Amino acid sequence: MTPHYGHYYQQHAGPRSGGSTTPHDSGQPNPIHFLTVPPDSQFTFHVICDTPFLRRIAQPLVEPDSDCRPAWQTLIDAAFELAFEWLGFGAKTAVGYGAMARDQQAERFRAEQIERMQREQERQKRLEAAVEGLPPDAAELKRLALEQGWESDHGALVSGLGAWLERYSHPSPEAVRIARDALERAFKGLLADPDATQGKKNKPKFKDTQRKLAHAILRLEAGSH
Numbered sequence: 327m328t329p330h331y332g333h334y335y336q337q338h339a340g341p342r343s344g345g346s347t348t349p350h351d352s353g354q355p356n357p358i359h360f361l362t363v364p365p366d367s368q369f370t371f372h373v374i375c376d377t378p379f380l381r382r383i384a385q386p387l388v389e390p391d392s393d394c395r396p397a398w399q400t401l402i403d404a405a406f407e408l409a410f411e412w413l414g415f416g417a418k419t420a421v422g423y424g425a426m427a428r429d430q431q432a433e434r435f436r437a438e439q440i441e442r443m444q445r446e447q448e449r450q451k452r453l454e455a456a457v458e459g460l461p462p463d464a465a466e467l468k469r470l471a472l473e474q475g476w477e478s479d480h481g482a483l484v485s486g487l488g489a490w491l492e493r494y495s496h497p498s499p500e501a502v503r504i505a506r507d508a509l510e511r512a513f514k515g516l517l518a519d520p521d522a523t524q525g526k527k528n529k530p531k532f533k534d535t536q537r538k539l540a541h542a543i544l545r546l547e548a549g550s551h
Contacts, residue, residue: 327358368429370436373402463494464501471508480512484535491542502546509539516540 329335334349375398381388387398409415414424453472457465467490470476476483487505494501510517513536520540522531530537 327360328355329358330355332356362423368432369426371406375399461498461500463497464504466490467497467501467504471504476508476512483508483512484539487539488535491539497546502543505539505543506547509536509543513540517543520544 330351331349331353332355333353375396377388377396380398387401388396391397391400393400410426410428413419415426416424418424453469456472457468460468467487470486470490471483474482474486476486487508491497491505497505506517513532515522516532516536517540520532520537523529524531532540
């Protein structure tokens with residue numbers, strides 16, 4: 327900004343200033359610098375709602391809309407859309423400042439990040455609920471089973487349970503029960519008869535690693551009685 331008539335404005339600052347100078351082009355311009363943001367800069371807008379206050383003055387804005395979002399969020403989206411398309415952001419929008427465009431790719435990436443974070447939070451909640459009240463060794467085993475997906479990945483079950491058994495020579499009864507249940511669900515009949523055979527050649531029904539785990543669990547059960 328560069329006022330060209332500072333001498334005139336200063337002498338006519340008030341109704342009783344008594345100045346007689348008229349505005350003319352021979353005065354000394356006074357450049358006034360102000361900060362601007364370069365083009366292609368990126369912004370992230372964060373909107374926080376005082377929900378208890380809004381509930382007291384406008385309850386419908388807190389209720390979910392057809393998209394299962396609080397209604398105020400839909401209104402904020404509409405306000406931002408209007409600013410993006412027509413109004414601009416901040417001052418001097420009439421001369422081009424504050425004109426912005428939505429970065430939809432960045433918005434999608436951010437939404438995916440939030441969704442992943444929410445899924446992880448939900449997973450952690452389920453995990454904590456599943457191990458609540460268990461002894462430390464049983465809780466660790468339960469976490470391994472859930473995190474490694476032993477229900478569907480039997481290879482992970484065999485390797486994960488084997489490694490766990492190497493660390494715990496005297497596990498708690500709760501841990502032994504969790505190990506037994508996991509093996510029994512994955513390999514029907516394994517614990518009933520680990521050395522069972524099948525076919526005319528009497529080949530082992532179960533693999534060596536599976537039989538090894540079964541015998542280890544059976545020994546632990548026998549030792550706990």
